[in-house]
Amino acid sequence: MKVxxxxxxxxxxxxxxxxxxxxxxxxxxxxxxxxxxxxxxxxEEAVRLKEAGVATEIVAVxxxxxxxxxxxxxxxxxxxxxxxxxxxxxxxxxxxxxxxLKGVIDKEExxxxxLGKQSIDGDNNQTGQMLAALTNMAQxxxxxxxxxxxxxxxxxxxxxxxxxxxxxxxxxxxxxxxxLNEPRYASLPNIMKAKKKPLDVFTPGDLGVEVSKxxxxxxxxxxxxxxxxxxxxDVDQLVDKLRNEAKVIG
Amino acid sequence: MSTLVIAEHDNASLxxxxxxxxxxxxxxxxxxxxxxAGADCSAAAEAAAAISGVGKVWCADNAAYGNQLAENVSLxxxxxxxxxxxVVAAATTNGKNIMPRVAALLDVAQISDVIAxxxxxTFKRPIYAGNVIAxxxxxxxxxxxxxxxxxxxxxxxDGGSASVEAIDAVHDAGLSEFISQEIAQSDRPELxxxxxxxxxxxxxxxxxxxxxxxxxxDKLGAAIGASRAxxxxxxxxxxxxxxxxxxxxxPDLYIAVGISGAIQHLAGMKDSKTIVAINKDDxxxxxxxxxxxxxxxxxxxxxxLESKL
Numbered sequence: 109m110k111v112x113x114x115x116x117x118x119x120x121x122x123x124x125x126x127x128x129x130x131x132x133x134x135x136x137x138x139x140x141x142x143x144x145x146x147x148x149x150x151x152e153e154a155v156r157l158k159e160a161g162v163a164t165e166i167v168a169v170x171x172x173x174x175x176x177x178x179x180x181x182x183x184x185x186x187x188x189x190x191x192x193x194x195x196x197x198x199x200x201x202x203x204x205x206x207x208x209l210k211g212v213i214d215k216e217e218x219x220x221x222x223l224g225k226q227s228i229d230g231d232n233n234q235t236g237q238m239l240a241a242l243t244n245m246a247q248x249x250x251x252x253x254x255x256x257x258x259x260x261x262x263x264x265x266x267x268x269x270x271x272x273x274x275x276x277x278x279x280x281x282x283x284x285x286x287x288l289n290e291p292r293y294a295s296l297p298n299i300m301k302a303k304k305k306p307l308d309v310f311t312p313g314d315l316g317v318e319v320s321k322x323x324x325x326x327x328x329x330x331x332x333x334x335x336x337x338x339x340x341x342d343v344d345q346l347v348d349k350l351r352n353e354a355k356v357i358g
Numbered sequence: 359m360s361t362l363v364i365a366e367h368d369n370a371s372l373x374x375x376x377x378x379x380x381x382x383x384x385x386x387x388x389x390x391x392x393x394x395a396g397a398d399c400s401a402a403a404e405a406a407a408a409i410s411g412v413g414k415v416w417c418a419d420n421a422a423y424g425n426q427l428a429e430n431v432s433l434x435x436x437x438x439x440x441x442x443x444x445v446v447a448a449a450t451t452n453g454k455n456i457m458p459r460v461a462a463l464l465d466v467a468q469i470s471d472v473i474a475x476x477x478x479x480t481f482k483r484p485i486y487a488g489n490v491i492a493x494x495x496x497x498x499x500x501x502x503x504x505x506x507x508x509x510x511x512x513x514x515x516d517g518g519s520a521s522v523e524a525i526d527a528v529h530d531a532g533l534s535e536f537i538s539q540e541i542a543q544s545d546r547p548e549l550x551x552x553x554x555x556x557x558x559x560x561x562x563x564x565x566x567x568x569x570x571x572x573x574x575x576d577k578l579g580a581a582i583g584a585s586r587a588x589x590x591x592x593x594x595x596x597x598x599x600x601x602x603x604x605x606x607x608x609p610d611l612y613i614a615v616g617i618s619g620a621i622q623h624l625a626g627m628k629d630s631k632t633i634v635a636i637n638k639d640d641x642x643x644x645x646x647x648x649x650x651x652x653x654x655x656x657x658x659x660x661x662x663l664e665s666k667l
Contacts (some may be wrong), residue, residue: 125486126486237458246533267451270541275588322467326493354632
């Protein structure tokens, strides 16, 4: 079974991102970039499927400028077999990402596609679902358990209030939630080996996709600031403040 | 101009999130109809018809929609949405699962987690874990929107008398089957709807210690939440997670216990009206957003707090 994994290059999750002074966009000058944490979980899941003898080949795909090859190499170091970069400029909307990924799927014909449920930059939580619509595949979003069962996929999903288990026909799309697995660290020998693994580059034109724009970023601004309040000395003072000042408890 | 609101429900009753989505739809300033897709969902449809300001309720009652399978419901919504300018749903896990699929079927963008409607085509939404608020303008003819429920006060659940019209269209994509569902049973209010939330973090040290929050939660009628650190450490299940990748809450009172205050956690609770932080680390970032901070050991503070409420 071939597994396709999508990885995105995003601001590292420890970076506190700020709006530029002129409010035109966020300031990403000289900030650390990493593989999106949910994409890392997606790669880990694919590698575990391969280790379990279920997956035979893992293809890691990223869409973006050349720098995203760094994140493809990370995926290769974690255990993916080869990489594909779709070269694009500037910000690409989830719908276009989904169309480009569909183009890759049409070429590669994987049985399973694993993506992160959201990227921590745009926080959109859309691409996997859109890709499932465009490819007319079943979707198992926010997955916390994935089991291949013959030609079906059993997926346990994180939903409001609990868990839901579905059986999906394959090929299928999975998006990862936090508890699906704990990603490993790449070992130094594997990082060296990853440099020699094949990485193909396509343009949107190669995949027959036109990069369209549906949204315009009008401005960005910091959220309304919360003022730090006061420190109370003890529980008595806390209860008194909540009861008589904030009036939030009876 | 017209707007289709997608009802969130369990077939028997409407979820309060529908009323928040309704409020966002009203801000768009167009006529509003509601779609209730489910199985044996006539009670939910009747409840939708009672919401003030609804023109018509479309009720698609079929086994194919009973478990809200995205593959089936998205086909239905895309068809019903044809004459509408806007399609609006709450950004619950259900809305997040289905709506992007609808947007792709309609070949339009989705605008996720909208916190403010600036005009018919311009919206505010948080990005980068809420560190930045983006204003985006849509150039699509049809807007597909999910709404952050905490940002919109619920529309009145009664006062309306819309007609309910059945939709016979059955879309069964045949791609997915429902097997089972485990919904945590609790007498406490639902996390995203609770007026008071008390959350524990890594400082709780283990799952057993979360029991210390229960007595306080019972006295206050509060829901219990957790930081991602507490979930990752296996103290509590993920459905209790408050934060960027968990639930977004905005209660009247939020009590953070043993939570340092990583930006990803703040993203999920900083719109709470009053925030209390209890942490033994004086420098914990949570104190920068807390109205009332108590620097103290939680293991002595919690029993004392419970006894004094």
